């Protein structure tokens with residue numbers, strides 16, 4: 080049986096090449112692994128090995144030919160003793176019919192990317208159910224305490240949950256989030272690491288692959304940039320790359336964004352960065368109850384979760400329900416106040432400006448509806464859209480940079496799904512497009528402010 | 543610790559001793575003042591003082607020549623003063639004013655001086671280490687015989703990029719002195735809680751880099767080791783590692799509960815090993831200076847520092863328009 084030798088693809092992007100040289104001539108015996116030709120691509124000259132053994136029956140493409148398309152027959156290999164002409168004719172006759180089977184043709188259905196499975200109905204359906212039943216006993220608690228309680232409760236519930244990071248154990252956390260955890264859970268489960276973010280993040284990802292539930296504390300998210308490769312390439316993508324066999328159920332948490340005058344390298348808000356990555360979930364609580372409920376959900380989630388805290392919010396107190404096992408689901412925004420004139424959407428520390436602005440706007444007779452997204456992946460589009468369809472105006476508020484901001488994405492989504500309802504363009508209030516300055520006056524100017532939000536609302540309400 | 547000690551027969555001149563005394567005292571008084579201004583709310587954010595470690599940078603600067611470069615971490619005030627940057631400009635940066643080295647935009651952790659070949663001031667632990675090797679690459683590339691001093695802490699020494707840098711620096715024979723300022727703690731983590739291989743200078747051996755440990759409370763020993771390291775680099779033999787054993791008297795930054803070490807430990811270092819006291823004794827014992835002469839120097843340094851503090855309070859805040867400047871360079875940056 081004769082076989083055709085086809086022009087090989089020697090790189091992922093090669094479509095054609097030059098048959099530079101034949102190293103065997105017609106009639107030569109060839110064994111598998113023999114170099115039979117040299118092929119030139121735009122990147123390199125490569126040696127081309129025979130895969131089968133036999134006799135080089137006929138050369139179809141002469142050496143020096145340029146622009147030979149990948150998969151073009153370039154020679155025919157016949158069996159020892161076979162009649163060359165007959166075998167070549169047979170092979171050439173079969174080649175048209177067979178060529179389709181050499182490289183599998185894409186399945187019809189796969190040629191076009193299928194639409195994302197529709198998870199949301201055309202009309203937004205907002206789930207405004209409360210996070211806890213009316214009449215639940217409440218207690219006052221700081222965001223810091225709420226985070227600590229969430230970790231302690233989950234560590235009690237699941238012995239595979241453990242915490243690692245710089246200064247989390249003996250020092251009890253650079254921001255005291257892990258206070259008392261070493262005492263209760265011991266050094267096996269509350270692990271101090273050296274200052275080696277890329278390394279220990281990779282170790283944690285491996286531990287998650289191995290069935291543990293790591294919580295990685297970054298002293299601040301600025302330092303997670305050292306580990307960004309392990310977070311994105313290892314943690315976020317492995318479930319997909321393994322066809323669903325294994326993933327990284329883990330939490331990356333720590334303070335995110337500006338604190339107070341800690342300068343350009345320590346003040347970065349990464350919300351939009353992480354929200355961009357499929358495979359990650361991203362939670363960013365504002366209140367203590369959300370800090371607690373979302374962190375518990377994050378720890379139980381079978382996916383890598385980025386949990387963005389805020390140093391300035393750590394010390395703030397809020398009411399938290401006194402429940403044995405209080406969780407807050409991902410993808411469910413919270414409406415902090417209802418209003419009919421404008422929708423203000425925010426998350427994390429941005430909520431502070433959103434709520435302050437809403438208060439001030441009542442003096443001007445403007446009733447703002449304020450929505451806290453709480454998670455950026457998944458995002459509760461429906462609550463936002465339902466609100467915008469009611470108020471016809473939207474202002475978004477976040478601390479991060481203006482280019483590629485969460486607000487940009489919300490604006491685009493609103494435009495697509497509620498265009499006819501809009502009475503004004505959506506305005507994004509963001510941090511300024513500059514690295515964070517150190518000087519007190521400049522830092523204030525760089526941050527998003529309540530004044531910015533109030534001004535934007537006046538602009539979209541035309542009053 | 544088998545660290546290099548003061549050479550038994552020190553032939554250090556009176557001028558050198560006085561210079562060391564002055565420089566170390568300047569750093570200490572400056573840092574004490576910075577601590578005060580922080581307490582008064584004039585300095586914000588993170589502020590990492592160098593008190594206790596003065597001999598490291600003063601000793602190494604004594605081994606440096608004009609045109610040599612230096613780069614360090616956020617604990618950078620001492621390095622800037624030692625390489626000749628103006629205390630006024632440094633203090634004004636600490637207070638975030640327009641006369642600061644970065645026009646008030648960098649702060650305590652991020653200052654730079656092209657003129658003095660001081661390349662920062664870096665806030666990310668370990669990030670300055672490959673940068674230091676890159677600075678050395680630029681010198682080798684241009685064919686100068688300048689050397690780069692790359693300072694980093696014992697905590698930073700465990701960062702992955704340090705290992706990567708060692709490999710490249712030796713591979714390419716870069717003229718860089720890696721100075722590990724081993725002050726025994728990275729925030730609240732002692733060296734032995736961060737590694738089972740606590741002799742950081744020995745790690746160079748894995749890459750073929752020579753090095754040694756030095757007593758960093760002894761400015762003469764540091765200078766001597768520095769000279770040896772610099773000679774190695776200038777001779778084109780590649781990088782050199784100095785692990786300088788030192789100690790920080792103050793907290794890691796201004797907010798440090800300091801529960802990871804005892805008061806007695808700190809007290810003992812201050813009383814028995816203080817680098818400034820050491821030089822003071824050499825000056826007095828060698829009859830190079832009288833008590834009164836040293837007191838006069840103290841006074842002079844105090845007034846320099848007070849002037850810097852006054853200057854830093856009076857310098858105005860940056861113009862609001864500065865918010866939008868320096869984000870992109872208008873022209874190609876000038877050659878270093």
Ligand SMILES: Cc1ncc(C[n+]2csc(CCOP(=O)(O)OP(=O)(O)O)c2C)c(N)n1
Nearest residue numbers: 302617665666667695696697698727728729
């Ligand atoms: C990548 C990174 N991780 C964590 C931090 C927070 N941090 C700042 S200084 C420091 C300790 C560094 O110790 P060391 O290297 O020994 O230097 P020293 O402060 O003792 O001079 C830590 C953990 C940081 N700035 N950068």
Ligand SMILES: [Mg+2]
Nearest residue numbers: 695696727728
């Ligand atoms: Mg240290």
